[in-house]
Amino acid sequence: MSFADKVLAVNNDLPIRTELPVHSGKVRSVYWLTEVDSRRLIKEKGYNVAEDTPLAIMVISDRMSAFDCIWKGEGNMRGVPGKGAALNAISNHWFKLFKDSGLADSHILDIPHPFVWIVQKARPVMIEAICRQYITGSMWRAYSKGEREFCGIQLPDGLEKDQKLPERLITPSTKGILKGIPGVPEVDDVNITRADLEANHESFNFQKPEDIDRYEVLLKEGFDVISEALGKLDQIFVDTKFEFGYVTDAHGQDKLIYMDEVGTPDSSRIWDGAAYRAGKVVENSKEGFRQQLLNYFPDPDVLLNKDRMAERQALAKDNELPQSIMMDVSRTYLNIAERITGEPIQLSDNPKAEIVTILKDEYGLID
Template sequence: MSLADKVLAVNNDLPIRTDAPVHNGKVRSVYWLTDADSARLIRERGYDVAADAPLAIMVISDRISAYECIWHGEGGMNGVPGKGAALNAISNHWFRLFRERGLADSHILETPHPLVWIVQKARPVMIEAIARQYITGSMWRSYGKGEREFCGIQIPDGLEKDSKLPELLITPSSKGILKGIPGVPEVDDVNVTRADIENNYAAFSFANTADIDRYENLLSEGFEVISAELAKLDQIFVDTKFEFGYVTDQSGQEKLIYMDEVGTPDSSRIWDGPAYRDGKVVENSKEEFRKLLLNYFPDPDILTNKDRMNERPALASDNALPVEIMMQTSATYLSIAEKITGASLQLSDNPRAEIIDILSSQFGVVV
C-alpha cells in the first residue's frame, strides 16, 4: 500500500446519515446528525448535554492549507500523512489537561477514531482569540514598519525580531464578517480592541460583559498550561489562536467552552528550545511548511503579496510538491504530536474504511 493510500484527503463524502449539508472546511468536515440520532446517542452514550442538543460527527482530513490554498504532492499524495491524527491527538491532550485543571470543557464528547470527534453544537463567539508571547510573523512585520499599538495595546520600542514580549499579549481579531460595529471594518479577520468587544459584546456573540473577562482568562490560563508543558519538552510556545463558544449542559446551564482545536501546529507557533538558545528559529509547526513553500517557488512574492492572491490558486493546483516536502512536513507533525502526548501515532492503512466501520458498528449513523 502506498503512502498516498494512507492519506485521508476527501472527508466530505462519507455515508453518514444527515438531513443537513455537510460543512466542508479547509481541514475538517462536519456532519450534523438527525434529531433522532442525536437524541439516541445522548441516551446511549450518557453525554453530559441537554437531551435535545444537536450533535455532529467531525472528521479531520490530512489536507494542508497555507497562503489560502490547499496543497498536494507528487504521486497522488493529496495531503500530509499523519497530519490529521496528529492535530486531533494534540488537541485531545490539551483539552483533557484544561478539564483536569478546572479551566473549561470543550465541544468534544468522544473520540471514536484518531480522525473523528463526536461534538455537540456550540454557539461560537465571533472572535479569533490570539495570544502572543514572542514578537514574530505579521506582528513583527507591522512593528518593523513603526506600529506600536496592537489591538489597543501599546508595546515598547527596542524589541528585536523573535524576542520574548514583556508580557503575554491578547490580540483578538474578528471571526467572520461582522456588520454594524463602529470602527470595525466589515471584512473577515480584522484586529479588534478590548473596547470594541466591550461596547458591542452582543455583536461578538458574548452573553454578557463578564464573559469577556472569562474568555481572556481561559485564553491566558490555557496558554500558560500549554507553555509550561511544552517547556518540560524544551519547546517554546510562541503564539496561538483559540476559539470559544457556548453550549448547554444536562442541567440546562449555558457555559463558555473551548472549541475547534488548541495548541496544534496548525493554530500555533512552536519553536525548538535548544535551537532558539543558539540563535536559530526551528519551527515545529505549519510555519515550517510555509517556509518550504517560499524556498521552493522561484517567485515567492505570489505567496506573500496580498495584491497577488488571485495568482495563488493556480500555483497550488498546477504544482504537485515534491514528496520530500510532504514527508518532511509529516515528520514535523508526527514528531511534535508524539512529544506532547508521549505516545506514538500509528497511521491507518485505510482510514476511510475504518471510520465507516466504527461509525456503523458502534454508533449506528451510517446510511
C-alpha cells in the first residue's frame, strides 16, 4: 500500500445522517446531526449539555494547509500521512490535561475514533486568541520593518529575531470578516486591540464586557499548562492560537469554553529546546513546512503578500510538492505527537471504513 493510500484527504463524503449540508474547512469537516439523533445521544451517553443542544460529528483529515491554501505532493499525495491522527491525539491530550488541571471545558463531548470528535454547538467568540512568548514569524517581519505597536501593545527597540519577549503578549485578530466596527478593517484575520474589544464586545460575540477578562485568563491558563508540559520534554511553546465560544450545560448555565484544537503543530509554534540553546531554531510544527515552501518557490512574496492570493492559489493548485517535503511534515507531526502523548500514533490502512463501522454500530448515526 502506498503512502497516498493511507492519507484521508476527502472527509466530507461519509454517510452520516444529517439535515444540513456538510461544512468542510481546510482540515476538518463538520456533520450536524438531526435533532432526533442529537437528543438521543445526549440521553444515551449522558453528555453534560442542555437536552436540546445541537451536536455534530467533526472528522479531521490529513490535508495540508499553509498560507491559506491546500498543498499536495507527488504520487497523488493529497495530504500528509498521520497528520490528522497526530493533531487529534495532541489536542485530546491537552484537553484532558486542562480538565485534570481544573481549567474550562472544551466543545468536545466524545472521541469515537482517532479521527473523530463529537462536539456540541457553541456560539463562537469572533476572535483568534493569539498568545506569544517569542518574537518570530509575522511579528518579527513587521518589527524588522520598524513597527513597534502590536494590538495596542508597545514593544521596545533592540529586540532580535526569535528572542524571548520581555513579557508574554496577547495579540488577538479577527475571526472572519466583521462589519461595522469602528477602526477595524472589514477583512479576515486583522489585528485588534483590547480597546477594540472593550468598545465593541457584542460585535465580537462576547456576552458581557467581563468576559474579555475571562477569555484572557483562559488563554493564559491554557498556554501555561501546555508550556509547562512541553518544557518537561525540552520543547519551547513559542506562540499559539486558541478559539473560544459559549455553550449551555445540562443545568442551563452558560459558560465560556475552549473550541477547535489547542497546542497542535498546526495552531502553534513549537521549538526544540536543546537546539534553541545552541543558537538554532528547529521547528516541531507547521512553521517548518511554511519555511520549506518559502525556500522551494522562487518568489516567496507570492506566499507572504495577501494581495497576490490568486497567484498563490494557482501555485498550490498547479504544483505537486516533492514527496520528501510531505514526508518531512509527516515525521515532524508524528514525532511531536508521540513525545507529547507518550504513545505511538497508530496509523490506519482504512480510517474511513473504521469510522463508518463505529458510527453505525456504536452511535446509530449511519443507516
